[in-house]
Amino acid sequence: MKILITSGGTTENIDAVRGITNHATGTLGKEVAECFLAQGHDVTLVTTQRAVKPKKHSKLKIVLVETVADLIAELEPLVKTHDVIIHSMAVSDYTPVYMTDLEEVEKAPAVKDLLHKSNTSAKISSQQDYQVLFLKKTPKVISLIKQWNPDIMLIGFKLLVGVPKEELLAVARRSLATNQAHYIVANDLTTIDDNQHLAYLVGKDDVVVAKTKKAIAEMILERVTHD
Amino acid sequence: MKILITSGGTTENIDAVRGITNHATGTLGKEVAECFLAQGHDVTLVTTQRAVKPKKHSKLKIVLVETVADLIAELEPLVKTHDVIIHSMAVSDYTPVYMTDLEEVEKAPAVKDLLHKSNTSAKISSQQDYQVLFLKKTPKVISLIKQWNPDIMLIGFKLLVGVPKEELLAVARRSLATNQAHYIVANDLTTIDDNQHLAYLVGKDDVVVAKTKKAIAEMILERVTHD
Numbered sequence: 001m002k003i004l005i006t007s008g009g010t011t012e013n014i015d016a017v018r019g020i021t022n023h024a025t026g027t028l029g030k031e032v033a034e035c036f037l038a039q040g041h042d043v044t045l046v047t048t049q050r051a052v053k054p055k056k057h058s059k060l061k062i063v064l065v066e067t068v069a070d071l072i073a074e075l076e077p078l079v080k081t082h083d084v085i086i087h088s089m090a091v092s093d094y095t096p097v098y099m100t101d102l103e104e105v106e107k108a109p110a111v112k113d114l115l116h117k118s119n120t121s122a123k124i125s126s127q128q129d130y131q132v133l134f135l136k137k138t139p140k141v142i143s144l145i146k147q148w149n150p151d152i153m154l155i156g157f158k159l160l161v162g163v164p165k166e167e168l169l170a171v172a173r174r175s176l177a178t179n180q181a182h183y184i185v186a187n188d189l190t191t192i193d194d195n196q197h198l199a200y201l202v203g204k205d206d207v208v209v210a211k212t213k214k215a216i217a218e219m220i221l222e223r224v225t226h227d
Numbered sequence: 228m229k230i231l232i233t234s235g236g237t238t239e240n241i242d243a244v245r246g247i248t249n250h251a252t253g254t255l256g257k258e259v260a261e262c263f264l265a266q267g268h269d270v271t272l273v274t275t276q277r278a279v280k281p282k283k284h285s286k287l288k289i290v291l292v293e294t295v296a297d298l299i300a301e302l303e304p305l306v307k308t309h310d311v312i313i314h315s316m317a318v319s320d321y322t323p324v325y326m327t328d329l330e331e332v333e334k335a336p337a338v339k340d341l342l343h344k345s346n347t348s349a350k351i352s353s354q355q356d357y358q359v360l361f362l363k364k365t366p367k368v369i370s371l372i373k374q375w376n377p378d379i380m381l382i383g384f385k386l387l388v389g390v391p392k393e394e395l396l397a398v399a400r401r402s403l404a405t406n407q408a409h410y411i412v413a414n415d416l417t418t419i420d421d422n423q424h425l426a427y428l429v430g431k432d433d434v435v436v437a438k439t440k441k442a443i444a445e446m447i448l449e450r451v452t453h454d
Contacts, residue, residue, distance in 0.1 A: 011248065014247070015388075016388045016389075016416055017249055017250055017251075017317065017386065017388065017416065018247060018248070018249055018250070018319075019247070019248055019250060020241070020245060020246070020247055020248075021238065021245070021246055021247075021248045022244055022245055023244055023245070023246060024244075050277050090244065092245075093353035094353065094358050097357075102338060102339065102342075105332070105338050106337075106338050106339070110333075111329060111332050111333050111359075112329065112333070115329075115357060121388075122388035122389045122416070122417075123386075123387060123388040123416075126320035126321070126364070128364070129363065129364050130324075130342060130361065130362065130363050130364070131321050131361075131362045132338075132359060132360070132361055132362070133359070133360040133361075133362060134357065134358075134359055134360075135357065135358045135359070135360060136356065136357050137353070137355070137356050137357070159244065159350075160350060161242075161243045161244065161348075161349035161350040162243075162349045189243055189244065189349070189350075190349075
């Protein structure tokens with residue numbers, strides 16, 4: 001099968017030297033890629049420059065992206081030509097619009113007006129005691145996948161931080177329905193560290209639990225190849 | 228000599244999954260460290276997890292930091308016990324205080340009041356179309372170095388983006404005086420790529436130019452060991 005995997009975290013630039021980054025390391029995506037490669041599948045991995053990557057492999061192709069806009073541009077044609085997508089990348093949900101000092105915000109007749117401004121300088125000055133950064137929502141990439149290719153099998157991810165298990169599963173089930181996913185891997189940052197990675201593979205009719213990145217990868221492989 | 232080098236870029240967290248990052252890779256700091264190690268000096272390198280690092284070496288000690296607060300905590304005792312500091316790290320000049328939606332900013336009696344708020348949720352919600360992030364200035368680490376140890380030789384860095392050479396040199400000369408630096412390495416992001424790295428080593432009485440990272444490292448070594 002042709003397997004498309006996304007991993008790592010996107011960065012949205014504030015100016016030429018600063019950006020807002022999602023802290024994802026790419027470790028889980030690497031593990032999933034290696035799992036599928038070991039079974040002879042073709043893998044395309046869309047990831048970032050600083051993410052951890054699998055070893056070179058004749059059946060592995062790596063595509064590098066940085067921003068959400070890059071990701072959308074690279075992903076659309078790939079989604080149309082793959083059988084399965086495992087979308088584990090942490091995609092920035094907001095992107096910078098305009099950064100200014102407190103005075104401009106205080107003096108603006110309507111705060112909304114500032115959303116139409118943009119910074120002209122390549123490196124925003126650092127003279128003021130405070131800065132205000134306006135951000136706007138990025139497109140939800142996971143919601144575009146089935147629009148691009150209704151036949152692709154979609155495994156999505158949901159990461160929350162410090163919520164009860166019931167809430168995590170409820171949010172995953174909503175994502176499953178909204179994005180027409182086959183499974184959503186639901187996990188919580190507070191139960192992820194170097195030695196464990198607790199995750200629930202949430203399907204329409206079942207929930208399976210895994211406790212390490214390797215177990216998550218094997219669980220995904222098993223579901224994708226036997227469903 | 229005991230040489231202290233900083234490299235890479237700090238990250239200031241917005242919440243548990245997002246942060247504002249300086250894009251520095253650590254490549255120049257690595258080059259400088261290798262140059263001093265090759266001449267038999269002791270090197271302590273303060274850098275970040277994702278920065279490029281020199282190969283292991285019996286005279287190299289690596290200290291990892293993430294935020295400006297980490298950097299200050301680690302650096303103070305090190306500055307007091309080293310002869311020279313080459314401070315090439317890109318230090319975040321602002322750190323997040325509070326992130327909220329447009330409505331709260333519009334309704335606030337005074338925008339300033341929001342500077343006293345902080346986010347309670349570990350992962351800020353991504354439901355709203357817009358978000359507003361308030362940031363405050365971090366301490367200027369370079370200005371603390373001579374306060375911590377008046378005898379240390381300080382080589383500072385100044386990175387600007389797309390400015391005339393005269394402005395770059397003027398800003399470097401101001402930093403030289405303000406921070407009591409021995410030299411300021413002044414460079415512009417628009418003249419840095421994989422093949423070149425144009426930099427001016429600005430001293431009280433002279434300016435020397437280098438065109439590659441290796442040449443910058445050698446120029447610093449030469450000035451530090453012969454001045």
